[in-house]
Amino acid sequence: MPKFMLSMKEKPFAEISSEAKNRGVTVQELLRAVIVPEWARENLQPSNIPQPSMQITPNQTKPSMSSRQRDSRLAITVGQLRT
Numbered sequence: 001m002p003k004f005m006l007s008m009k010e011k012p013f014a015e016i017s018s019e020a021k022n023r024g025v026t027v028q029e030l031l032r033a034v035i036v037p038e039w040a041r042e043n044l045q046p047s048n049i050p051q052p053s054m055q056i057t058p059n060q061t062k063p064s065m066s067s068r069q070r071d072s073r074l075a076i077t078v079g080q081l082r083t
Contacts, residue, residue: 006031 008016013027020030 016030016035017027020027023030025033
């Protein structure tokens, strides 16, 4: 779940804290259930800009590195870690 951190000055926090106390909930619950959804409804509009779609190809047409090259690089790296 994505998370974010919010910083605010003392006066707005006191107002939010007071409102939360009046409703019998925590500041976090008030922010999550009332303030953020209300702000989103008022400030976020559906985008008319089409989002680019990404396609994932199941098989590469040309491997970027042969398995032999990959194995030799891995062996060198593992060997360097042991010394």
